[in-house]
Amino acid sequence: MKRPLSGTGREKIIAVVGIVLALLATSIVVAVAETVDPFGGASGPRPPAPACEDLLPPDANPFLCDPNGKTPAELIAGYQEIDTTGTGLVAVSPTVPSKRITICHELSDLAALGQCGKGGQTICQPIDGQRQTWQCYNSKTRQYTTHSISAIKQVCGVGKGRRCGGLDNARADMGATRGVNSAPTEIPVALPSDRPSTQAPTTPDPTAMPTQDPQPSAGENPEVAQAIAAASQQQLRVWLEADLTAAWAAGRTVHAKAVAALVRQAKSAQVIGVNFADSLAFTGWQSAADVRQFMVATSRALRAALPGKRIAVSVIVPELGCGSSLTCVTAMRQKYPLVTKDNVSGYLAGNVVDNIYVATGLLRDDYAKHQISLKGKSQRITPAIAAEAQWLMIKALGWDAIMPVGAREYGFAHQTDRSTWDTARAKLELDTRVRGPIVNHPVGTVTLWAHRSTADARIWRLFDAGLADNAVTEQLAAEPALRNRVGVLFDPTDVEVGIAADLAQVARVAGEVFIITR
Structure with missing residues (x-):
């Protein structure tokens, strides 16, 4: 005769059965969660499909949607004032003017x-x-x-x-x-x-470029050396900025001399890297093969001469801002055939550069010709929407997995002695163009154009005249964590007070500086 279970024995069995049932229930819940959200695991529900489909092409993976499930309207809410006031991302400044x-x-x-x-x-x-x-x-x-x-x-x-x-x-x-x-x-x-010229590329009129001016080739001058020393003293991360594309078009001998001049300046222990192409292949090239040859040859020469230094280029990739509009993608590829996402991905292949900087806020008029659907409503592609779509697409392409990705922002410099933005407007602009890309997207740093730049008798400034603060610079100076992720383009031949004084102010609002060489 079997001995009946004691109260303690029954309680143990009930407890074991309870644990088993609990584990089974948990596994079922986990399995259901994983079935619902195969890309994101069991951490939360997948965002609504329209949020992805509105801003990404059909072949982009849905895990790229905002993890909080925000709709496109919510994602770009902070951009609306900028898009409707006629300033900000809509009225961006030109790039660094060349001495042309x-x-x-x-x-x-x-x-x-x-x-x-x-x-x-x-x-x-x-x-x-x-x-x-x-x-x-x-x-x-x-x-x-x-x-x-x-x-x-x-x-x-x-x-x-x-x-x-x-x-x-x-x-x-x-x-x-x-x-x-x-x-x-x-x-x-x-x-x-x-x-x-040894190269005769066919290209549209450069003046048709909405906001892009080519930069001069690298050269040597004492101002660059002074700027390197002053920036280092301010504990800024120092890059040299030089566009070698015109030198390449002028022939291999001119290109070799330009590379050598850049190398002599970049060998300073204070310099961490060089950016050797601005708006790569946007204009002035015959073929993608020629661009690739330029990238490989320049990279090989710089790596051999500057071991340990970082090498970078900056690009504009128009189709990335098209979102789900296939007509926009087609139009951008036809108008800018050498800077399609596929071509640019090819230029970056093979470890030719360590960093890439992608411009935002440009080509407003091109984007405005096209529309996407946001939650079923037709919406013109504004610079804000294009910027949001661009960063999502860069993540889809995986560029941020290959190398650090930075932004080049052209909307903070102003042409007057004093910035007209108040504190609220400055915060909105910084939230939209600096904090937003850094927090929500694969953007490590945002480089601002420009500390000061003179073109056609017009002076563009980040600070106010006389290096005075404004609402933007005050907010950047007050946020060390953000400031460390901000860079500034600096022309040592175009200063407000003097190289040392100007860089001391730059160091209050930025963690790194790109010193333009001539």
Whole structure:
């Protein structure tokens, strides 16, 4: 006869059965959760599908949606004021202006218009460190030619008309030639002593670029060395900024000299890296193969000469801002064929660079031609929506898994002596363009254009005149954690007070600086 279970024995069995049932129930719940959310595990429900589909192409993985399940309307809520006021992301500043000269083919009131008339123009920029050799692009013939500075002076150096612009920016090269001058009409606009470039890429008129100006090639000057020392003293992370693409187009000999000049400056122990291309392949190239060759050759030369330094490029990839609009993607690929996401991914392959910086807020007019559906309602693609879509797509492409991704932001510099933004507006702008990308997207740093930049008699500033603070700089200075993720482009030849004083102010609002070389 079996012995009956005691009270204690029964309690043990009941307890064991209870535990088993609890484990079974838990496993069922976990299994259900994992079935519902295969990408995110059991940490929470997947965001609503429309949030992904509105801002990403159909082939993007749904795990890229905001983990809190925010709708697109909520994600871009902070952008709305910026998009509707006509400033901010809508009215972005141009990139760092080059020391370039614009030559009108016909007499034009260049000073008043800021551009040439119907006759078109030729744009020239230096391609060597001494700024004695210049590459020029004719908007009518769409041809590149290379000239000495003396040839340009012959066209622009005499007369009282207004054929040439940007001479103030090139005064170091033009000698006594100052202001906006012109050659008499009998002097041909075609520059003398033409010397064909070794590369003759076909490209749209550079002036058709909404906000992009090419930068000059790397060179050497004492201001760069002074800026490196002053920035290091302020404990800023120091990068050198140089666009070597024009030097590449001018021929391998010019390119090699430009690389060597950059290397000599970057060998300073205080320099952590170099950015060697601005708006890579956006204009001025014949083929993706040529861009790739430039990337590989430049990277190989810089890595060999600068072991331990980081190497970077900055890019504009228009289709990334199209979201789910396939018509927008198609249009952007047709208009900007060398900077499609596939081409840019190819340029970055093979460990040619360590960092990439992606511009935001540009090409407003291009995006405005297209619409996406937000929660079933048609919505024009604003710069804000394009920026949100761009960062999601970069995560989908996995660029942030390959290398650190940074943003290049062009909307904080202003043209007046004092910024017009109050504290609330400055906070909105910083939330949208700096805090948002860093917190919500794969963006490690945001680089601001620019500490100060002078172009066509206009001065753009981050600070107010005289290095005075404004609402933006005050807020950046008050947030050390954010400040460490902010960079600033700095031209040591264009300062407010002096290199040391200006960089001391930059160090209050940023953790790193990109020193522009000439």
